[in-house]
Amino acid sequence: LAKTTQPISMDSYEGQEVNITCSHNNIATNDYITWYQQFPSQGPRFIIQGYKTKVTNEVASLFIPADRKSSTLSLPRVSLSDTAVYYCLVGNNQAGTALIFGKGTTLSVSS
Amino acid sequence: EAGVVQSPRYKIIEKKQPVAFWCNPISGHNTLYWYRQNLGQGPELLIRYENEEAVDDSQLPKDRFSAERLKGVDSTLKIQPAELGDSAVYLCASSFDPLNEQFFGPGTRLTVL
Numbered sequence: 524l525a526k527t528t529q530p531i532s533m534d535s536y537e538g539q540e541v542n543i544t545c546s547h548n549n550i551a552t553n554d555y556i557t558w559y560q561q562f563p564s565q566g567p568r569f570i571i572q573g574y575k576t577k578v579t580n581e582v583a584s585l586f587i588p589a590d591r592k593s594s595t596l597s598l599p600r601v602s603l604s605d606t607a608v609y610y611c612l613v614g615n616n617q618a619g620t621a622l623i624f625g626k627g628t629t630l631s632v633s634s
Numbered sequence: 635e636a637g638v639v640q641s642p643r644y645k646i647i648e649k650k651q652p653v654a655f656w657c658n659p660i661s662g663h664n665t666l667y668w669y670r671q672n673l674g675q676g677p678e679l680l681i682r683y684e685n686e687e688a689v690d691d692s693q694l695p696k697d698r699f700s701a702e703r704l705k706g707v708d709s710t711l712k713i714q715p716a717e718l719g720d721s722a723v724y725l726c727a728s729s730f731d732p733l734n735e736q737f738f739g740p741g742t743r744l745t746v747l
Binding site for chain 2: 555557559564565566567568569572608610615622623624625626627
């Protein structure tokens with residue numbers, strides 16, 4: 524199972540871009556990289572998923588280098604409401620390598 | 635579209651008592667997950683269903699935990715008997731298939747006294 528390593532916490536201010544990097548040195552060929560966001564007293568919410576290069580949606584971008592041993596979630600112009608825990612997951616349920624949540628990164632955004 | 639529904643939202647029981655959690659996934663979602671989340675930790679997968687078949691239950695403590703997903707829709711997770719260490723939030727999630735994003739319910743917060 525691919526293990527992920529993320530910073531425990533990060534601090535930012537409103538309007539800044541936040542980049543959260545996740546290391547996954549033993550990612551398998553069939554594994555995808557998925558990020559979830561969790562607010563207190565709620566279940567996690569899907570943010571973005573990618574396999575290689577760059578993926579962008581309406582809330583975030585995901586950058587994956589060619590060796591795929593790490594990935595970076597980029598949140599543009601964060602607001603107070605982006606304060607949450609962010610989880611990086613690596614795996615492929617279809618191939619039998621379950622997605623495993625680590626401890627995540629607690630992002631605190633201040634005004 | 636309704637999201638994943640879980641009940642109850644909160645449950646307080648004494649140790650050694652049984653408890654059950656119910657989950658109704660999003661309509662059309664074939665994959666259903668049960669997770670346990672301890673305070674300050676990420677969710678830990680307990681069991682994953684593909685329709686009515688449990689395809690990954692390696693982390694389910696089978697001596698006291700059981701789960702079922704009759705007819706491949708709703709699911710129930712049971713603990714009997716509960717122990718103090720079972721206090722946690724139990725999350726249910728569903729997805730269209732194993733590769734697609736998971737949609738989580740609000741969870742059931744269990745307190746065992």
